[in-house]
Amino acid sequence: MNEIINNTSAVPAAVSINFLGERRFLAYQLRKQGMKFKDIARRLNVGAARAQHLFLSAQYRLNRKPHWSDGLSVRVSNCLNCCDINNREELLEAYKCGKLHVQSLWPPNYGWKSHKEVAKWLGLPEPHKPIKRLYFSSPKACPHCGGKLC
Numbered sequence: 001m002n003e004i005i006n007n008t009s010a011v012p013a014a015v016s017i018n019f020l021g022e023r024r025f026l027a028y029q030l031r032k033q034g035m036k037f038k039d040i041a042r043r044l045n046v047g048a049a050r051a052q053h054l055f056l057s058a059q060y061r062l063n064r065k066p067h068w069s070d071g072l073s074v075r076v077s078n079c080l081n082c083c084d085i086n087n088r089e090e091l092l093e094a095y096k097c098g099k100l101h102v103q104s105l106w107p108p109n110y111g112w113k114s115h116k117e118v119a120k121w122l123g124l125p126e127p128h129k130p131i132k133r134l135y136f137s138s139p140k141a142c143p144h145c146g147g148k149l150c
Contacts, residue, residue: 020058027054028062072121076114079107092122 017025023044030040041051068087069077083100085091094100095118100107102115112129119127141148 020061024054024058024061027051028058031055073114073117075109076117079110079114082107088122091118095119095122095124 020028027040027044030043031037035043037048037051037055040055041048044051044054046054069080072080080091083094083106085094091100100110100115100118102110102112104110116126119125
């Protein structure tokens with residue numbers, strides 16, 4: 001299988017294994033070399049329909065126009081769409097002015113991991129995790145002995 005990946009004569013230079021993933025890349029490469037989906041399926045140890053799907057998804061990824069949020073996870077992209085953020089400049093402005101922060105309820109599903117991912121994608125230093133607030137519930141402890149107070 002590695003000798004097939006190393007022989008990239010039939011594949012355009014824009015195609016990379018990192019962009020497509022190993023199985024998609026291999027299916028795309030073998031199909032461009034003229035193999036049938038049944039033969040590709042045997043090589044990849046999948047069904048012919050799955051081999052065709054791998055090839056078509058590779059073709060789709062290569063032919064689609066790049067989106068401004070490429071590189072971000074689907075969760076973060078959906079959060080940004082929910083906030084009506086439509087480009088990198090708007091995202092940077094929202095991040096710096098505090099429109100996007102972890103402790104708010106808006107946008108939904110925007111938490112600490114999403115915040116770190118956005119900072120990394122923008123090329124900003126990794127933010128520090130905010131300190132959790134401690135809430136004391138009753139019964140309270142005695143400051144002297146540590147026993148429970150009623």
